[in-house]
Amino acid sequence: MGGNSPCASCKLLRRRCAKDCIFAPYFPSDDPHKFAIVHKVFGASNVSKMLQELPVHQRADAVSSLVYEANARMRDPVYGCVGAISYLQNQVSELQMQLAVAQAEILCIQMQQDPAAAMVAAGTPPQILDPADYMIGQYEKSCFLGQNNGLMSSPQYHNFASSATSIVIHDSLKRESILGNDMVS
Numbered sequence: 001m002g003g004n005s006p007c008a009s010c011k012l013l014r015r016r017c018a019k020d021c022i023f024a025p026y027f028p029s030d031d032p033h034k035f036a037i038v039h040k041v042f043g044a045s046n047v048s049k050m051l052q053e054l055p056v057h058q059r060a061d062a063v064s065s066l067v068y069e070a071n072a073r074m075r076d077p078v079y080g081c082v083g084a085i086s087y088l089q090n091q092v093s094e095l096q097m098q099l100a101v102a103q104a105e106i107l108c109i110q111m112q113q114d115p116a117a118a119m120v121a122a123g124t125p126p127q128i129l130d131p132a133d134y135m136i137g138q139y140e141k142s143c144f145l146g147q148n149n150g151l152m153s154s155p156q157y158h159n160f161a162s163s164a165t166s167i168v169i170h171d172s173l174k175r176e177s178i179l180g181n182d183m184v185s
Contacts, residue, residue: 041070
């Protein structure tokens, strides 16, 4: 760091660490792996140019981002951080779909116990149900599919149906998780 102990970048590049070394504040000598991975992915010259273009108060955040992206690129050279983000977005979509199905099942159970109250809770005016709907299996089928009760006519279920059909999973290859420990399919 400017004379006594060279920073990690100057050590790796085998050069003398000047007092005004742009890397010294962000790549200390006690953490050489941090610069090594950034250098391998982006190159020392490019990192130097990026840091010089930024105001001093933003450089630490930029280095953190570069280190994170470099680590992600080492785990997944094609997608990098985007692969991790895509994986998490797919998980969120799947969980939202599961939540909507669970909410629909709860409404179906409520319909079985007290049809009039459940329809009011769902925002649907109560209807007179045909006694034939209470046959075992038939009522559950009509409730889940949204027939004869107006349950699936709520706008929230239309949005769920359209979003559920538009989910595309691009994760056919196995990739490491964000933490780098587990393999995810």
